Amino acid sequence: MLSLSVTCVSPEVENGRTNGIQPAYRPRDIVVFECDPGYTLSGSPETQCQDDGRWDPPVPVCERMLQCPSPPAIANGKPSVQVSAVFTSGMSVNYSCEPGYALTGQASIYCTASGTWSPPPPQCEGVLCIVPEIQHGRKVAGRGPVYRPRDTVTFECDPGYTLNGSHQIQCRDEGTWDPPVPACTEGKQVLCIAPEIQHGRKVAGRGSVYRPRDTVRFECDPGYTLNGSRQIQCRDEGTWDPPVPVCIQVLQCPSPPAIANGKPSGWDLAVFTTGMSVNYSCEPGYSLTGQASIYCMASGMWSPPPPRCEEVLCITPEIQHGRKVAGRGPVYRPRDTVRFECDPGYTLNGSRQIQCRDDRTWDLPVPTCIQGKCESRLTAGVRDNLSILSQWAVVSKFVKGLGPLIDGAVCGY
Structure with a gap:
């Protein structure tokens, strides 16, 4: 049987707190502790009042943790600093570089128990691509002498040599060329016939001469859809891969039906093709009856029927007596x-x-x-x-x- 006369004195922990504040506790009462930021709990996080007035386990203490200073700053980069201004043992930060710079060293550093960061912070060094050179050819654009990410170089071969690869290459963020540096091989140069499509146009690659690795992209006129690949490339044997696409006319719907006291969205468009939809809305004082959206079907008809805009009226109010x-x-x-x-x-x-x-x-x-x-x-x-x-x-x-x-x-x- 518990003794009602026995109590435990309220436990206190410096640089910490408990889950409740009472002047005294009865046997079997439990108290939970936690420390303030920058301190760590030494002992049990909870204790219980015993029949003899003692706390068991003993009341813990909050010991100050060694903190690390703010992460070191680096040129052309920055650490991912958390919102908290306190960096304690075990915490880590990651570094990243600005565009055009590459990380050298370990991206993450850690706050050690001694209050220092380890390993040393990384460095951000400018990304450079190796100067591209080809035999039996020359650079006609992008003549260096230093090449950074996004820089481009364009090549051509000497007479009697054929370019094997892309005419234009670009320096990538990791310091490589994309596509790879081409080569000039001896022999007659192979050209692809200029590709043309009806009811469409070239939106990229409008040159009059097409060499191997050159690419062309197409788009169709309104009311037509592209049958084939949007982008094709000139092959070494002088053919296009994939084949040149064609623009096929798609079935269209007429302009959306007009409705009294309302209008459809997109009514001013020139072409309405299969799958397109329009939404109707009513003028103030009118309410929509029916489905607000209609769709252009494969048959060239709109479905379902357009809605109606009916005048909003309230029922005449009447009262007895x-x-x-x-x-x-x-x-x-x-x-x-x-x-x-x-x-x-x-x-x-x-x-x-x-x-x-x-x-x-x-x-x-x-x-x-x-x-x-x-x-x-x-x-x-x-x-x-x-x-x-x-x-x-x-x-x-x-x-x-x-x-x-x-x-x-x-x-x-």
Whole structure:
């Protein structure tokens, strides 16, 4: 049986905290500890109050951890520094270089138990490509002397030699050339016939002469689709690989149907091909009936039928034992308002004034007239003003509490 008279003194830990603060604890109570940032727990993270008033295991201590300074800065690069300003043992940071520079050394360094970073931070050295040279040929563009990433070089061969490879190469971020440096081989140069397509055009590779490795890209005119590869390359034997594509006319749909009091999106486009869609929207005061989107089908027809824009009208509001005193129109459109009053001997339950909303509902709901003690003109006047501000529900109790002043007022209309 636990002794209710035995208690344990509230444990305290410097540079740390517990999960609760009590002046005393009973046997079997447990306390959990944690240390402040920059400190590490030495001992058990939790302890329990014993029958003899001791804490077991003993209360731990928070020992200060050795911290590392901010990671070293490096030229043309930076470390991935975390939000925390404290760097403790075991934490790491990664370095990255600016464009045009390559990392030399280990990308990650670690905060050691001695409070220093290890290994030394890396360096960011400028990326350079080896100067490209070819025999029996020359550079006609990009003559160095230093080549950095994104630099390009264009070659041509001496008469009687053929270029084996790409005429233009580019220095990559890792210091290599892409494509590789070409070579000039002895023999008659092979050329590809200039590729042409109907109902389309070349968007890249418009040269009049095409040598092996030259590429051409195509696109088709509106209303046509490309049958074949968008990009082709001149082969060593003077043929195009893949073959030159063709532009095939695609079945089109007519302009989207017009609708009264609305319009489709994209109606000004010149061509509507299979799979395209348009969305309809209505003018203010009209509501969409049907599916908002229609699609151009493979048959050249639009499906489903276009929607309709119908005028937004609210149902005519009527109340028993009362009448409309404003807004007696036969048709009610958005923003139209109606005001009511009840017959003598009846009290209005709800708002005196309501408004037609865009979704065909009334805001607030249509009131009712209930039989009972008539309301005074003073009460009605106060409620009219408050109804306009949508605050009648908040102050209704105050108005009802006016007591004899309201009871003595004159009823009727």
